Amino acid sequence: MRKRDHNVFTNAASLLVCGLLAGVVVAAAAFPAVAMSGLAAKAGAETFGALPKELTVARAPQISYLLASDGKTPLATMYDENRRDVKLADIAPVMQKAIIAAEDHDFYKHNGVDLNGVARAFVNNQSGANSQQGASTLTMQYVRLAIAYSATHPADVVAATEDTSARKLREMRYAIQIDKEFSKDEILERYLNIASFGNGAYGIYAASQVYFGKPPSKLKIEEAAMLAGMVKAPTTNDPTTRSGRPLALDRRNYVIDNMVKIGAVNQQEADAAKAAPMVVKDKRTPNGCVSTNEKGWGFFCDYFYRWWLQQETFGSTTYDRERRLKSGGYTIVTTLDAQAQRGADRAVRKAKKETAKEAAMVAVVEPGTGRVRALAVNRSFKIDDPKSPKNKISSDPAKAKKKIRGNYPNTVNPLLTGGQGITGYQAGSTFKIFTIVAALEKGIPLGYTINAQQKFKSEYIIDSSSPAACPGTHFYCPTNSTGKAGGVLNMWSAFSQSTNTYFVPLQQQVGAENVVDAAKRLGIQFRAANDAKFAGTKDSAHQWGAFTLGVSQTTPLELANAYATLAADGKYCEPIPVQEIKDPEGNKLDIANPRCEKRVSTEVARAAVDAARCPVGDNSSTSKCGDSRTARQVKSIVKAPVAGKSGTTDSEKTAALVAMTKQYAVAGIMADPDWPQTNVKMKHNQPDGINPPVIETLRDAMEGKERIKFEPPGRKISEGDQRSIPSVTCQDLDAAKSRINGAGFEAVVSDVKVASNCPAGKAAGTSPEGRTIKGGVVTIQVSSGGGTPPTTGPGGPATPPTPGRPPRPRG
Numbered sequence: 125m126r127k128r129d130h131n132v133f134t135n136a137a138s139l140l141v142c143g144l145l146a147g148v149v150v151a152a153a154a155f156p157a158v159a160m161s162g163l164a165a166k167a168g169a170e171t172f173g174a175l176p177k178e179l180t181v182a183r184a185p186q187i188s189y190l191l192a193s194d195g196k197t198p199l200a201t202m203y204d205e206n207r208r209d210v211k212l213a214d215i216a217p218v219m220q221k222a223i224i225a226a227e228d229h230d231f232y233k234h235n236g237v238d239l240n241g242v243a244r245a246f247v248n249n250q251s252g253a254n255s256q257q258g259a260s261t262l263t264m265q266y267v268r269l270a271i272a273y274s275a276t277h278p279a280d281v282v283a284a285t286e287d288t289s290a291r292k293l294r295e296m297r298y299a300i301q302i303d304k305e306f307s308k309d310e311i312l313e314r315y316l317n318i319a320s321f322g323n324g325a326y327g328i329y330a331a332s333q334v335y336f337g338k339p340p341s342k343l344k345i346e347e348a349a350m351l352a353g354m355v356k357a358p359t360t361n362d363p364t365t366r367s368g369r370p371l372a373l374d375r376r377n378y379v380i381d382n383m384v385k386i387g388a389v390n391q392q393e394a395d396a397a398k399a400a401p402m403v404v405k406d407k408r409t410p411n412g413c414v415s416t417n418e419k420g421w422g423f424f425c426d427y428f429y430r431w432w433l434q435q436e437t438f439g440s441t442t443y444d445r446e447r448r449l450k451s452g453g454y455t456i457v458t459t460l461d462a463q464a465q466r467g468a469d470r471a472v473r474k475a476k477k478e479t480a481k482e483a484a485m486v487a488v489v490e491p492g493t494g495r496v497r498a499l500a501v502n503r504s505f506k507i508d509d510p511k512s513p514k515n516k517i518s519s520d521p522a523k524a525k526k527k528i529r530g531n532y533p534n535t536v537n538p539l540l541t542g543g544q545g546i547t548g549y550q551a552g553s554t555f556k557i558f559t560i561v562a563a564l565e566k567g568i569p570l571g572y573t574i575n576a577q578q579k580f581k582s583e584y585i586i587d588s589s590s591p592a593a594c595p596g597t598h599f600y601c602p603t604n605s606t607g608k609a610g611g612v613l614n615m616w617s618a619f620s621q622s623t624n625t626y627f628v629p630l631q632q633q634v635g636a637e638n639v640v641d642a643a644k645r646l647g648i649q650f651r652a653a654n655d656a657k658f659a660g661t662k663d664s665a666h667q668w669g670a671f672t673l674g675v676s677q678t679t680p681l682e683l684a685n686a687y688a689t690l691a692a693d694g695k696y697c698e699p700i701p702v703q704e705i706k707d708p709e710g711n712k713l714d715i716a717n718p719r720c721e722k723r724v725s726t727e728v729a730r731a732a733v734d735a736a737r738c739p740v741g742d743n744s745s746t747s748k749c750g751d752s753r754t755a756r757q758v759k760s761i762v763k764a765p766v767a768g769k770s771g772t773t774d775s776e777k778t779a780a781l782v783a784m785t786k787q788y789a790v791a792g793i794m795a796d797p798d799w800p801q802t803n804v805k806m807k808h809n810q811p812d813g814i815n816p817p818v819i820e821t822l823r824d825a826m827e828g829k830e831r832i833k834f835e836p837p838g839r840k841i842s843e844g845d846q847r848s849i850p851s852v853t854c855q856d857l858d859a860a861k862s863r864i865n866g867a868g869f870e871a872v873v874s875d876v877k878v879a880s881n882c883p884a885g886k887a888a889g890t891s892p893e894g895r896t897i898k899g900g901v902v903t904i905q906v907s908s909g910g911g912t913p914p915t916t917g918p919g920g921p922a923t924p925p926t927p928g929r930p931p932r933p934r935g
Contacts, residue, residue, distance in 0.1 A: 137591075163722060167476075184317065185275075185450070187409070191458065193459055194462065199416060200412065200421070201410055202411065204447070207317070207326035208825075209708065211901035212312060224569050227352070236300045238840070264295040290455070321357045321358055323408060336404065336405060349379040356446060370781065380397050398591050413505060417506070422505025424496070426538060427538065463825060465498040465499075480531055483503065483796065487790070488821060489788070490788065491691035492695060496700065498825070505540065507536055515530055516530055541679055547655075552673065554782050556673075557671060561690075562631075563634045571614055571896075575903070577609045579625065580603075581597075581719070584667055604624050615747055620738035621752035624673060632669070645687050645724065646723065648676065675773070681791075681793060690733050691789055694728065696724075697721050698720070702715075702716045731837035734767075740766060740768045746836050746842045754785050758819055777796075778792045778794065779795075789831075846895045848867075848895055850864065852887045854887065856886065857887055877908035879908055885907065890902050
């Protein structure tokens with residue numbers, strides 16, 4: 125709102141008189157401490173009329189607020205200056221009157237420059253009085269602060285505050301213009317929002333919060349008077365210090381007396397206010413991710429902060445982007461789901477103490493949006509104090525010898541999200557899902573069977589001295605950790621019991637480069653140098669035989685988002701920590717929108733999820749999981765349709781689990797970030813293993829949420845091209861094998877003999893019998909004689925799976 129135009133004569137008179145005062149009068153009145161010789165000449169030389177008339181005012185730095193996804197729960201605040209602009213209507217009238225009583229009694233009477241005040245100051249200062257007077261009005265003070273905040277160069281800031289006549293003349297000229305442009309209330313509002321009140325509080329909103337823990341609309345007379353009394357000398361009149369407290373009290377009472385003089389309060393109100401004790405909270409507004417609203421939320425806050433610094437929308441450099449965040453006055457609704465985050469925080473600290481060298485890390489992503497709902501690790505997000513360190517000596521022996529401290533219990537490293545030297549952790553057999561995706565995309569259905577022996581001699585070439593090489597060769601020979609063959613398995617049952625010698629030959633068949641490509645499309649980044657080298661070209665990826673076993677490094681966030689993509693029917697969404705950003709005017713920025721694209725077909729994604737239901741104790745109408753499950757307790761604890769996979773590496777240096785519903789994908793990895801070659805065995809199902817934190821996080825996140833079913837895949841991608849199996853009952857084994865192979869199947873002979881009416885040593889039948897997938901494995905059963913041939917249903921194994929601990933990958 126523009127102020128009404130002043131009387132033309134009044135405006136002209138103001139300009140004329142100010143021009144006349146531009147020499148000695150102004151210098152003597154405004155700057156009594158400055159030697160008059162030369163100053164008057166300088167002031168007179170800079171003629172008042174030649175000064176600029178327009179003042180460009182930049183918005184003063186504003187505090188940015190981070191909220192949880194509900195738009196209400198505080199997460200963190202970020203600022204260079206603790207300031208939040210408020211409307212004059214939201215500032216208590218007594219505060220408005222107090223600042224006028226303290227700084228400018230005639231504020232509503234003059235035209236920006238108080239000519240009477242200038243004259244009074246001149247007479248007083250020339251009289252030799254003990255107290256010197258200035259002549260700055262509230263409007264002139266606002267001009268001074270506005271020039272400083274609008275400065276684009278440090279020299280401009282100095283010029284705005286230096287003790288010279290040039291500065292005073294410039295302030296007068298601008299003040300008259302400002303007084304013409306804005307109403308008195310607008311000027312007062314701007315001044316109260318820009319003034320400094322000490323203790324990191326800029327503007328009346330921050331000041332009322334820091335000193336009294338209340339909004340400025342609730343200030344009492346004595347509180348308003350104290351704040352008004354601080355603006356002249358915030359450091360000297362600091363009520364939170366021993367030396368400043370009595371000065372602040374005197375200044376407060378002085379302002380209250382002046383409020384009586386201007387008629388703002390009566391004497392009775394003034395006496396009561398002066399009698400009130402001066403109680404201040406001295407509670408600085410928390411700043412940054414080391415001061416989040418709840419202890420465990422620092423890692424999510426840091427992820428948001430790093431994400432912001434990558435967005436070109438907020439500036440061309442990271443410096444510009446950081447300044448925008450800490451001064452732009454944004455209200456940012458993040459994606460943090462307080463319910464999921466609190467559950468994750470409880471779960472990781474329940475599994476491992478903050479002082480443990482093992483890091484229990486959990487990330488939660490929402491399928492279909494990429495919104496990161498929680499990030500938790502059993503660490504404190506803070507910088508360890510070098511003067512009084514709390515961190516333990518590093519678990520890495522080389523660093524320990526040098527007395528280098530590790531990153532526990534305190535760290536600000538992005539353990540869960542990667543970057544700044546954090547390349548990730550091996551996630552074991554969770555990577556087998558990428559082989560399933562690549563196989564399905566090549567037309568190989570879930571029902572595809574392979575006879576998984578204990579050891580598989582692959583075509584992948586590795587160093588012949590490697591313990592993973594077949595003896596006397598340079599070929600990669602993976603084995604199952606159980607020391608036993610897996611038997612005839614399909615994708616459901618092989619994924620359920622995590623059989624290495626099923627997935628390596630399957631990867632070999634579809635091409636490791638295609639499996640790596642599937643992982644890339646689902647968001648795996650290959651940060652480690654050796655991983656990037658393998659994944660760099662199709663030729664190098666083609667020889668990555670152990671990739672399906674999870675030897676590549678990843679982060680909990682990447683892993684959660686990869687599985688979330690499949691839960692979202694193949695729609696990949698870039699992980700994002702924000703869901704709404706508003707500028708100070710309340711305008712929404714489009715940058716918070718999800719960034720998604722289709723990367724896997726719906727049918728392939730649904731089929732992959734169907735296989736992933738098996739390891740975690742779930743089934744669909746099409747699933748043929750078998751009895752062995754690596755994490756069967758997930759389903760019974762979460763009590764919802766679930767999918768996922770566990771993973772372990774050689775010597776159990778890391779342990780991983782992914783568990784998801786349609787609403788949340790939770791990935792957990794337990795590792796030692798300080799020393800990847802740790803001698804500590806990471807656990808799964810034990811209370812201090814990785815499974816409980818993942819499962820409990822998903823359970824807590826799903827509390828009160830709808831149970832949504834996964835869509836089962838179609839018959840074709842599940843069962844593939846079904847063909848009739850020829851009868852070989854009572855035939856010689858060689859003839860039976862030849863006939864099965866000739867019909868387009870892979871024939872294997874069972875090691876176990878079964879009773880049948882056929883002569884001993886002859887073929888007793890097949891498993892499965894009737895029909896099975898084209899190219900699938902058909903087991904020829906061997907007769908022991910003297911009995912009735914067995915019958916088995918299609919797809920069933922010749923013998924039941926070997927009981928005992930399910931195989932776990934080593935890669």
